[in-house]
Every structure is written in structure tokens, then in C-alpha cells.
Amino acid sequence: MTESLSTVFLVDDDAGVLKALSRLLRARGYDIKVFTSPQAFLTDHDASIPGCAVLDVSMPGLDGLELQQALTAGGSQRPVIFLTGKGDIPTSVRAMRAGAIDFLTKPVSDADLLAAITRAEKDDASTRHSNAELDQINARFAILTPREREVMTHVVAGRLNKQIAGDLGTVEKTIKVHRGRVMEKLGVRSVADLVRLAEKAGISPAKL
């Protein structure tokens, strides 16, 4: 048996379908969590577990699209694959716009489903990765003092030390010291690196 891949969250109100899909995916080495109703999924699923969700579109109470909206509203970025019996175009368009990985028509072949799941896994992994990197950058920015952060925004805006000193009402020497600390704390060697990092962290240059 291969090592356990990611987890797949299966949501379908049809017990037979649920059972068959989980059997199929489990055989492929996925960890399977089944939910017979959208509500149960919303309340019970653990967002921290990597993996994707396979949702049936037509379910009583809350349909797949509504469930997707509810997930997004709750801040989840879990990739979603839809299964539908009808596969009508308007519904699929809506689903894809809302960020679905795929919109598959029942009965679904294992190849299609697995491909979609693989894509979802990658998507999930990259999301999780970029989320982790951002966390690191943010943590680095977080250790800057307010004055250092202020100087940094001026540096990113392309100002010279002398100009910055004029703007902030201090001497060039003080600015130079702050600048050195910023570079040190953030672990960047050049201004170009600093600009790239600030961009990633979503910090905008000072406006003059």
C-alpha cells in the first residue's frame, strides 16, 4: 500500500454513492472523511487537515454551491470538487467562478475523479505553502520598531537617506542606523530584496 495521501472530505446524502466513492478513494490510499449532510460537514470538518472536499450538488437542506459559499465565508480555502447528476451549464459556471477545482458529472469515472483530486491536492498544498511563507515574512516584519517600519516604507519608496531625514525631521546619520537595522532584521542584503519582500507582505511604499 502506498503511503497515506491527503484526506478527502466526501459529502453526499446518498448512502450508496457515499459508500462506493469512499471505497474507491480509500483503495487509492486517501484518507476519507464522509458526511451525509452539508450541515454535518460544516460543523464537523477540520479545516487544518490538508486535502480537498468532494460535494454532491443536490442535497436536501443546503446544496453543494451553498455549502461552498458557506465554506468560503468561514475563511476556509479548502479546494472543492463538485459531483452532479444533472451537470447543467449554469450551475457548473457558478461553481467554477466560486473557485471550484472541477465540476464532475455522475456517474464519475475514477480517472476523472482522481485527477481532480490530485489537482485539488496540489492546489491545497500550494495554498498551504504560500500561507506558511507569508506567515514567516509577516513575522519578520513584526519585529521592526515603528520607527524602523516608517523608515523602511520610505526606503521601499526609493528615497535617499538624506531625503528621508528631511522628511522625518532628523539627521541623515540616524536614518542610516535605522536602515541598517531594518536590513538586518529582515535578512535582506539589497534594497531590491527589501522591495520584493515588502511587496510579498503587502506593505505599500510611503506616499509622498
Place this chain on the structure above:
Amino acid sequence: MFYLGIRLLRAGSNLVRTCDRVDWPGVRYTRILRGAFLLIVVTFSLLSAESRANDVPRRVLILHSFNYTFPATTIVSEAIRKRLLERSPQRLEIEAEYLDLARRPDEAHALRMANFLREKYANVHFDLVVVIGFTGIPFIQKYRDVVGPGVPVVFSDVTRATYEAIKLPSDITGIISEYYPEKTLALAEGLQPGARRLVVIGGSDSLDRRWREAARKAIEARNPKLETLYWFDLTYDALLVDVSRLPSDTIVMFLTFFSDSEGKRFIPRDVAAAVAKASAAPVYGLFETYLGTGIVGAYTYTYESLGTAAADMALEILSGTDVTKLPPRANPMLAFRVDAGVMDRWGLKQRNLPPDSIVLFKEPSLWDEHRNLVLATLFVVGLQSLLVAALLFQRRRRRQAEISLKESEERMTFTAASANIGLWQFDRATNEVWATEHCRAMFGLPGDVPLTRDTLVAAIYPEDREMAIGVLRGAIAGHQSAVTDVRVVLPDGRLRWVRVRARARADDPGARNQLSGIFVDITEQKAAESAAELQREEVTHLMRVSVLGELSGAIAHEVNQPLTAILSNAQAALYLLTQESPNLVEVREALQDIVQEDNRAGEVVHRLRSLLKKGETRAEPIDVNELVNQTTTLLRSEMIARQIVVDTDLADDLPAMLGDPVQLQQVLLNLVMNAMDAMASTPVGRRLVTISTRATQAGTIEALVRDRGPGLTPVQGSRLFEPFYTTKEHGLGLGLTICSTIVQAHGGKITLSNHDAGGAIAGFTLPAQEFMVAAQ
């Protein structure tokens, strides 16, 4: 008068003297006799003096101023004579003399007549003198003593003008005649409203002149609007010529004509007749005597009344009334008198006559003359006619009755044949059958086969024979009506449906074994019925198909789910088998699931197919709960799509029933889908369909479908079962109609109501069939 008494007395004395000479036995006797005789004579003489007053006639002298040729004078005198003789209590002797003073007004003639009277009536005492005509008045005044000094005089036919002109002593009285020429003119104007000219004709005699003046005065006083011409002093011949040339819009008024301008003497009445005959315009006169000569009429009295009135006065005087106490009287009998014949001739209308006009000379009708005879004849003729009419009427009626009976019979036979009806009668006692010819055609019997009970029965389709005979026997036995439908085998092998209606003659004891009735050809009806049944089935099926069409997406989903499971299970199993050490337990489970899911899909397909199938109505045991479950399964996806929750509340003690599962499922499907449709505008969280079943105490099975829609309005409630009535935008309006038909065919009924808490409840009750349970 006394004279008679004296004469009798003398006679009595002579008789006594004669007796003296008879040799009687003694003087004494003689004296007694003489005294007694004297007594008798005195008594007798007193008595005869009394009777003499009655016996001696009263004498009346009638003096005519004219001679007898004047009709008026004769009429008056005759009336006087008649009246006097009729009314007088005493005997009357009437003398009459024609003085002819009017024509001979000279004094010599008067004297001559006076002398004549004196000599003629020298020894005659008159009690009364009647003078007719005014010229006699001066005569009697002058010569009264000739007739009898102070004798009372009654005159007649004296005009008021004359009377007022001559002063008369009070012992001369009489009847004053009044003339109103203006009234005659008024009569003429009334009858001839279009008249433009008035011609007044009068003679030239002195008497004529008096009339002319009186008339002219009266006419001018009246001031007629007509052009008035006075044709006086013409010769008789000229007069007749002139009147013949008058235009017809002329009124001719004829006064008197005692003589013409040449002194020729005439009797006015004759002239009136001649003028009336010659005239080109209607002629009116003054006197009664003119009537009948051709004149239209006059305002006048009758001469008879003049005479009668004078006679009445004379009678009063004769019976002792003092003549001086009787002033002259006016003749009261004035009236408009017209000649009906003449009016007709001139085309004058009786409606233009003044009121109370006396119409004379009406053509005496047969009625007037022989009233009784006419009446009797009419009565007899009438009676006879009635009799004849009655006989004719009766005959006609009988014939009509015969005709109408025949017509009615023909009509009935024709109608019956036209309506494809055969009439028949059967007597069980004699086994005889009477039937119309149409029955033969209906039963397909050839012309040479007699219409009997056996031939008719033989024509009936063998399977129906026993039943038909049984029904008709029952009708005779139970004295009631019976109806049965039989098939008749026609010579060409076709079957004909014949409805037999029979009625036993229960009201007639003499016909107790009789059965009468009709045969009706109902082949077409039967065909139409089966066609209608076929059509109904067709529509029911189409509705089912249409419902399923509506549900096609949902049903596809229902099949898709097991297919999905099957595919996934199969692929899982396949993948498992590719492993080095396959987990065969898992593979088996997958395969088992495949079988199960396949069954599931098969079931949906099966149900779908049975609903889509166009099949005959079946009757098999049904579990209504199972029907509900199947229905909710079918509708599951549709419910999800419409975000409707279904809730079932099924009784577990439902009795079994017999019915067509497909049709009943169709009903349920329809009711549930209606419930779903009803909740289109219900908020999502509240969309709930509740399906419940229960066994009622009445032994029926009840299934109810409740929704949370707006409910039914009263109008909808009453019309929802009508075909083509729909509350849905794209509805056909046949759903509930067909449901109702299906449920009714199962002996149940559909109910629709509103729930107290809102929403509608649609449902049906079906009779349970206990025997089916027992049979199982």
C-alpha cells in the same frame, strides 16, 4: 130633456084613464089603483129624467176653415172625432162642416156659410163648437149665435201669431200651434254641413204671404251664414224647373203654396211633393203633412196630436169645466221629424240629426212586421242548425279521432323505427308475441320467419339467453319493470347490442301474464361507451406521461445515483484486484454493493416503465403505504431540487385493498406534485409536504397530502375537479379530473380542504377489501 118626462107622464095618465073605463069591482079599488099608478108614474118620470141626461147625446160641431182636400184638416178632424168618441162618458153626436174660408176669404161666402149652418141646424142644439184653422175664428166670433148663443168654442191649428193678433173672448179657447221655421233650418244645416245656399219657397196666396213673412222673420233673426234666396211669387212650372237646376249644396225650405204667382190654386202638400221630386237639392218643409212626400223633414207637431189635444180640451168642457177657466194651450208635441228614406236618398247621415229626432218611414224590416214569426223561424232554424252542427261536429270529431289515432299509430311506429326501437308485447299464458316489423330487422330475422318467442330467443347470443330470459321472468313474477342488454347475432355474424326494456302489466289483473316493452339498438352507444373508455384511458395515460415528463430530470437523478455507486464500486474493485495481494473481502463487498445498487436502479426503471405503460386497468392487492413510499422515492430528487421536505406519517395497520397500483400511484403523484407546486412562494425553510395514511372507522383507507401553500379559495375548491380548470400557469386542468375519475372507479372519492393552520389538504378515501386479506 124635461120634455121626455112630460110626454111619459101624459102617456101614464092616458093609461090610467083607459083603466077607468074598465069595469072594476069597486071605486075604492079604483082610487087605490089610481094613487099607486100615480106614484109609479112620478117615480118613473123622476127616474127617466135622470136617464134622459145620459140618453140625450151631447152635440159637437166641427168647423173646418178649409175644405176636405187639405190633408191636415182631415187628420186633425179625424183625431178629434176619434178622441172624443173614445174618451167621452156621454153619447156624442158629431157634425162637421167644411167652411172653405181659407180659399174663399170673401164675406159673402162667410155669410152664405152662416146661413147654411142656421138652416141646416135650426133645431139642433150644440154643446160645443170646434174650429179647425185660423180663418174659422173670425167666422165663429161673428156667427156664434147662428150655431148657438154662447156655445163654448175650442179652436185648433191656430198659430200663435194669429191668436195674438185677434182678441178672443174667454169662452173661446183652444190649441195654439207653434211653428219654428228656424228650427227646421237648423235641422237642415245639421244634416247638410257643407250647404252654401238656402232657397226658401213660398206661394203667392194671402195665406202664403203670412207664412212667408213669418218664415223670413224667423230665418233672418237666425241670421244664417248661407246665401239666402227667397223664391216667392214664381209660377208653379217655373218653380219646378228652377229647383231642378239647384246645386246639391243647397237647402230648400218649402213653406206653403196655396197658389202660384198666376193665381193657380194648389194644395201645398202636393206642391211640396212635386218640388221634392224635381229638386236637385234636399227639401225641408214646415208641416207634418209634407212628410212622406219626399221632403227630408221638419220641426213640427203632428196634426193628430193637434186634434187629440183639442179633443181633450173639448172633453173637459163637456164634462162641466167652465170654458173661461181654460186658457189656450200650446201644442206640446213639437219635434224634429225626418223621413229616413229621403235622408238615405240624399245621403244624409242620421248621426247628424239633433237628439230626440223622430225618424219616420224607416223601411219596416221583416223583423218589425213579423217579429214572432221571425223569432219562431229563427228559433227553429237555429235549433236545426245546432242539431246539424252538432252532428257534423261529432262526425268530424270522430273522423278526426280516427285519423289522429291512425296518425298517432303511424307516428309511433315511425318514431320507434327511426329511434331504432322495436315495440313488442308478450303473453306468457299463450306464448304469443306481438311485435313491430322493426323488431324483425333488429333481430336480423328474414321476412319468412315468423316473429315468435322462440325465433327471437334463438337470435340472441347464446351466452346472453339465460340471463335475458331470467330477467324477463323476474319482471312477470315481480310485476315490475326490467332492463337487460343482450347481444344479437346477425346473419352476417356481426353482433348487435339490444337493450330490452320490459314492463309487467301489474295494474291490469286481466293481463297479469303480459309483458310489454321495447327493444332498443344500443350498438352505437356501446361502441361509443367503449370508445369513451378507451379515450379516458388514453387521457389518463397521457397525463401520467406528462407528469413523468415533468419529473424526468428528477427521475434520471434517481437512476443516476445507483449508477454512480455501481461505477465507483466497480472501479474500486478493479483497482483492488490490480494490487499484489488484493483485499478480496473489500472486492466482494464492492460487488455486493454493485448488485444492490443495480437493483435499486432497476426498481426505479421498473416503476417508471409501469407508469409509462399504456395498460388496461388491473385489480390487484395494494398496500397504500407502499404506494406512498414509492411516490416519495420517485419525487425525492424533485423535492430536493425544489427545496421541499417531505414527511410521512403512515399507519401500520392499513387493511389491504384491491385496485390498480399504477393508477393510484398516479393519483398520489398528482396530489403530491400539486402540493409541491402550491409551495412555490412559501419560504424555503417552511416547505413541507406531509403524507399520511390511516384506516378510518368506516372501513376505508384514507391518504392525505398536506402542504404549506396558500390553501384553496372557495371558488377554486368548487371548480378544481372541472376539466380544464387550472390554477397553474402551464397546467392542463386535467390532473384532478383524472384523479377523481380514477378514485371513483375504485369506489372511493377525492377530498380537498384547507388546514386550519394554513395550506391545503388533498386526499382520497378508498374502500378496503377485507375479503382479499381473507383470501391471502
